[in-house]
Amino acid sequence: EAGVVQSPRYKIIEKKQPVAFWCNPISGHNTLYWYRQNLGQGPELLIRYENEEAVDDSQLPKDRFSAERLKGVDSTLKIQPAELGDSAVYLCASSPAYSGNTIYFGEGSWLTVV
Amino acid sequence: KQEVTQIPAALSVPEGENLVLNCSFTDSAIYNLQWFRQDPGKGLTSLLLIQSSQREQTSGRLNASLDKSSGRSTLYIAASQPGDSATYLCAVEGSQGNLIFGKGTKLSVKP
Numbered sequence: 001e002a003g004v005v006q007s008p009r010y011k012i013i014e015k016k017q018p019v020a021f022w023c024n025p026i027s028g029h030n031t032l033y034w035y036r037q038n039l040g041q042g043p044e045l046l047i048r049y050e051n052e053e054a055v056d057d058s059q060l061p062k063d064r065f066s067a068e069r070l071k072g073v074d075s076t077l078k079i080q081p082a083e084l085g086d087s088a089v090y091l092c093a094s095s096p097a098y099s100g101n102t103i104y105f106g107e108g109s110w111l112t113v114v
Numbered sequence: 115k116q117e118v119t120q121i122p123a124a125l126s127v128p129e130g131e132n133l134v135l136n137c138s139f140t141d142s143a144i145y146n147l148q149w150f151r152q153d154p155g156k157g158l159t160s161l162l163l164i165q166s167s168q169r170e171q172t173s174g175r176l177n178a179s180l181d182k183s184s185g186r187s188t189l190y191i192a193a194s195q196p197g198d199s200a201t202y203l204c205a206v207e208g209s210q211g212n213l214i215f216g217k218g219t220k221l222s223v224k225p
Contacts (some may be wrong), residue, residue, distance in 0.1 A: 042218060045213070
């Protein structure tokens, strides 16, 4: 069974440019998460979806970040415009259902803003 | 606000040694606790999930314990191997259904 797939793996952009990350969760997983991980830190939640509904986006910087999960499967996270402080790893994860389940992570999308 | 702390931040041991990684959390009202492993340049792999009603979970050479009342969990690794070298992260799930992570312990097992 395929795991959580993310693309691109690596991206280098200039500040003020837009960037988008794509995630394909494990088949049948209703819950999808986007986390951001800075160097030497643990991941921090940006947004959580239950099917196509964003149920927790309290940590998403809505002035420049947006996300969508069409048809409750794939998801896209966008940053526009990017700032130097956005350099981080963006991790997508999925689980069968909300709460109490093992969470499966993708390998991450590594963003460098120069 | 829930805070998760992991001690030590880094640990180096010779191969074959048994070791313990520590995790503490400030709010004992958790649903579960998970231990993850992260290899350099990779995502996180779930190792063990302990529900709030459980005291411990075991998988192979790994044993994780949970003491909710004291806000502590430990990950015990028996007979460590060089392949165990990685960063180990602890995360707790609270009432909002989100995982709060510690900063991790970077483990190095020397041959």
